Amino acid sequence: MGIIKERKITVILAGTLTLLSVFSLFVGVIDLRGGAAAAGGLGRLDVLLISRLPRLLAILCTGVGMSVAGLIMQQLCMNKFVSPTTGATLSSAQLGILLALLFMPRSTLWSRAAFAFASALTGTWLFIWFIQRIKFKDTVMVPLVGMMFGNVIGGVTSLLAYRYEMTQALSTWLVGHFALVIRGRYEIVYLVLPLIVIAFIFANHFNIVGMGKTFSKNLGVNYGVVLFGGLTIAAAITASIVVVVGSVSYIGLIVPNIVSMFKGDKIRGSLIDAALSGAIFVLVCDLIGRVVIAPYELPIELIIGILGSVLFVAILIRRLSHGRKHISLGRVKASRAIGGIQ
Secondary structure, three states: OHHHHHHHHHHHHHHHHHHHHHHHHOOOOOOOOHHHHHHHOHHHHHHHHHHHHHHHHHHHHHHHHHHHHHHHHHHHHOOOOOOOOOOOHHHHHHHHHHHHHHHOOOOOHHHHHHHHHHHHHHHHHHHHHHHHOOOOOOOOHHHHHHHHHHHHHHHHHHHHHHHOOOHHHHHHHHOOOOOOOOOOOOHHHHHHHHHHHHHHHOHHHHHHHOOOHHHHHHOOOOHHHHHHHHHHHHHHHHHHHHHHOOOOOOHHHHHHHHHHHHHOOOHHHHHHHHHHHHHHHHHHHHHHHHHOOOOOOOOHHHHHHHHHHHHHHHHHHHHHHHHHHHHHHHHHHHHHHHHHHO
16 A cells, blocks of 8 residues: 555656646747647647757756755755755856856856866865764855855855856856846756666665765775765755756755655655656746746746745744654653653
8 A cells, every 4th residue: 555655646746747848838928829830830849849848958957956856965965955955066066167267258158167066076075074064064154055055155156256256147147047048058857867867776875875974984885986876966966056057946855845745765666756856846836937927927036035934934933843742752752651650
């Protein structure tokens, strides 16, 4: 019954995503429905193939990729509040893009992605280095350190952009949006797909490494190699998305937490549902941004920021309150046991 219930949730998520995807293709200034599409001829078809379909694929890859990246980072860091946003990965990728614009003004998307990947991986490793030296790894302390470190990197990025008059050029990657996604300028996000497959193959290794260095060694798993591989996957996913879409926060933080409430902490069992849920979340936010002030459009980062902050606070309160309940129950049981002994 448990397996049937899990598959039922996955099927519902897949069906919901399919319906929203089809609906998304027909939302926009130019009407592509029925008679309007037939009257428009090839012009309407070009809009579908050049703009609407690439935008949809970029949205799906963004939601899937950021959710999986967050799921991997949370497992490897043994903290449910770590993600590309709170682990300085996102801000480091933005710094990498700025460095590419400074040293290679005529750089292509691929070269910018290479700079973003190297910078994101370096920033993520520095974050890991910091938290490994924290004596008391509180649930909230670790992401706070990541957020402060990310703000420092963001400040350096803004300073360099202001110093070399690159603020306007960098603004494209500071606010996530899909308005400029067209055929020929988004294909780099397809890198997300093979990386997710690799993550699924090594999912059990990520679970083992998440239990600690000693536990990993006892089971014959190379802790350092798997940790580096997992963070490399998360950094590569983040870099490929930031280069095309820009900064999209909260996805890798919220979606894995919500999925883990229903599917547990095993990556292989929750990866598919996390990917589908992330795609649905981003697609819904994009539809809201396109409909609220139509025919104009709100950046998706604004919609995700509003919804994400509310959900993040709710998840934080829930996890902290449940933690206090477990502590209080443990104390009650201990006092009863001591009373029984006496």
